[in-house]
Amino acid sequence: xxxxxxxxxxxxxxxxxxxxxxxxxxxxxxxxxxxxxxxxxxxxxxxxxxxxxxxxxxxxxxxxxxxxxxxxxxxxxxxxxxxxxxxxxxxxxxxxxxxxxxxxxxxxxxxxxxxxxxxxxxxxxxxxxxxxxxxxxxxxxxxxxxxxxxxxxxxxxx
Amino acid sequence: xxxxxxxxxxxxxxxxxxxxxxxxxxxxxxxxxxxxxxxxxxxxxxxxxxxxxxxxxxxxxxxxxxxxxxxxxxxxxxxxxxxxxxxxxxxxxxxxxxxxxxxxxxxxxxxxxxxxxxxxxxxxxxxxxxxxxxxxxxxxxxxxxxxxxxxxxxxxxxxxxxxxxxxxxxxxxxxxxxxxxxxxxxxxxxxx
Numbered sequence: 454x455x456x457x458x459x460x461x462x463x464x465x466x467x468x469x470x471x472x473x474x475x476x477x478x479x480x481x482x483x484x485x486x487x488x489x490x491x492x493x494x495x496x497x498x499x500x501x502x503x504x505x506x507x508x509x510x511x512x513x514x515x516x517x518x519x520x521x522x523x524x525x526x527x528x529x530x531x532x533x534x535x536x537x538x539x540x541x542x543x544x545x546x547x548x549x550x551x552x553x554x555x556x557x558x559x560x561x562x563x564x565x566x567x568x569x570x571x572x573x574x575x576x577x578x579x580x581x582x583x584x585x586x587x588x589x590x591x592x593x594x595x596x597x598x599x600x601x602x603x604x605x606x607x608x609x610x611x
Numbered sequence: 612x613x614x615x616x617x618x619x620x621x622x623x624x625x626x627x628x629x630x631x632x633x634x635x636x637x638x639x640x641x642x643x644x645x646x647x648x649x650x651x652x653x654x655x656x657x658x659x660x661x662x663x664x665x666x667x668x669x670x671x672x673x674x675x676x677x678x679x680x681x682x683x684x685x686x687x688x689x690x691x692x693x694x695x696x697x698x699x700x701x702x703x704x705x706x707x708x709x710x711x712x713x714x715x716x717x718x719x720x721x722x723x724x725x726x727x728x729x730x731x732x733x734x735x736x737x738x739x740x741x742x743x744x745x746x747x748x749x750x751x752x753x754x755x756x757x758x759x760x761x762x763x764x765x766x767x768x769x770x771x772x773x774x775x776x777x778x779x780x781x782x783x784x785x786x787x788x789x790x791x792x793x794x795x796x797x798x799x800x801x802x803x
Binding site for chain 2: 510513514516518521525548
């Protein structure tokens with residue numbers, strides 16, 4: 454049983470780390486030397502300098518969704534430890550699972566909005582490709598969903 | 612007449628002359644320096660003045676408009692002999708409204724349904740006979756396309772709204788469960 458507990462916590466922490474990295478790191482769109490991100494656009498040519506991103510409403514919505522997903526995941530971890538000690542035997546970790554599922558939905562909607570609307574604030578040229586932070590965001594979505602569902606199905610033992 | 616009496620008479624005459632011919636100060640006109648408005652909204656161009664004379668019936672208030680980039684200043688409003696005359700043939704036709712009160716030293720006008728072509732300088736000129744010397748005052752109108760929202764309004768409102776919604780739902784669920792459990796306990800006690 455301890456192994457199960459450890460596995461669940463490792464999965465949750467992995468989701469949390471993925472969410473943090475994809476929110477903070479500046480690699481959502483890569484174009485040669487340019488890297489566009491949620492928060493700033495960086496150029497690493499002869500000199501390395503960064504400018505703040507545009508204040509487009511859709512970009513702000515993506516930022517809001519990513520921040521919300523991080524908040525929900527952190528809350529979910531905190532509530533998991535609370536429920537671990539206060540739940541009755543046989544009870545389910547409903548609220549932990551609900552918050553983790555919410556985090557997954559938020560990161561999915563954020564990444565989806567970004568995919569559809571990124572041309573609003575960033576002119577797409579030929580060799581613009583998605584950076585690794587964008588891929589991590591899409592990876593975090595199924596993991597968060599799976600983690601949340603495991604919490605909802607799991608029953609507290611011993 | 613004795614020299615002392617002559618001196619006293621001259622002094623009295625001098626005083627009377629000083630009182631009679633009081634120095635007339637020019638009329639002062641005040642307007643804000645810049646006014647901002649968005650396309651389609653209304654804006655008030657306020658003009659207030661100060662005159663050392665009583666407000667007479669012959670007071671006249673005039674507004675001129677000089678469009679941005681143009682050198683002509685056209686007259687758009689005139690108030691004389693207690694009657695306001697609003698532009699009814701020019702660019703401000705049916706868009707201007709007299710909102711002033713000369714008795715209260717206010718010569719403001721209101722412009723409705725702002726258009727981008729309203730960008731320019733408005734001049735307010737007040738003449739209150741016999742107080743007619745004075746500078747007119749200018750106000751520049753800037754018409755903006757739409758109100759630019761500050762960065763962070765959408766971000767903050769989305770985060771705040773979703774967190775509030777989730778908090779309300781969670782509270783609702785817990786309250787419902789608590790009430791349901793209390794009812795179960797009461798029912799069980801009654802059955803026993």
